Amino acid sequence: QNKLRDLRESFERLLPQLRGAPLVTVSAKTGKGIDRLRIAVEKAYDVWNRRVTTAQLNRWLAGMVEAHPPPAPGGRRIKLRYMTQAKTRPPGFVVMCSNPDKVPESYSRYLVNGLRIDFDMPGTPVRLTMRSQSDKNPYKGKTKAGPSKLRKHLSPRAHEK
Secondary structure, three states: OHHHHHHHHHHHHHOHHHOOOOOOOOOOOOOOOHHHHHHHHHHHHHHHOOOOOHHHHHHHHHHHHHHOOOOOHHHOOOOEEEEEEEEOOOOEEEEEEOOHHHOOHHHHHHHHHHHHHHOOOOOOOOEEEEEEHHHHOOOOOOOOOOOOHHHHHOOOOHHHO
């Protein structure tokens, strides 16, 4: 039992990205624990393929932001607009936000850990990408058009006087 406890502690210390993953013991001599291993593998496979709807993610994101708002680097607040699941195997999520490069790694970890807890994905590698909506704005960087050339029609004509 002490050896198993030490193994579990070193597992969590050396592989922090797998925190919460089931540690299943199996006997090579007797085959004891094979049934538990099969159950754990099937559960991991189900989580690996799980899809979460955008509506569920947006409700969850609103609660997370309300509980712990993102920091405001340089006095400019980071707005997390919405979240969607981009892929499975492993689950990948995209958060549309302002200033994605300014979101600290600690806040991303806070969201990933919350996803694992609230959507029952222990030990699953979760990918989270922060993306700006302004990347796709076709008008970003363009200047507004100057005064219209139709102004001559607004002033009274010189030849009518």
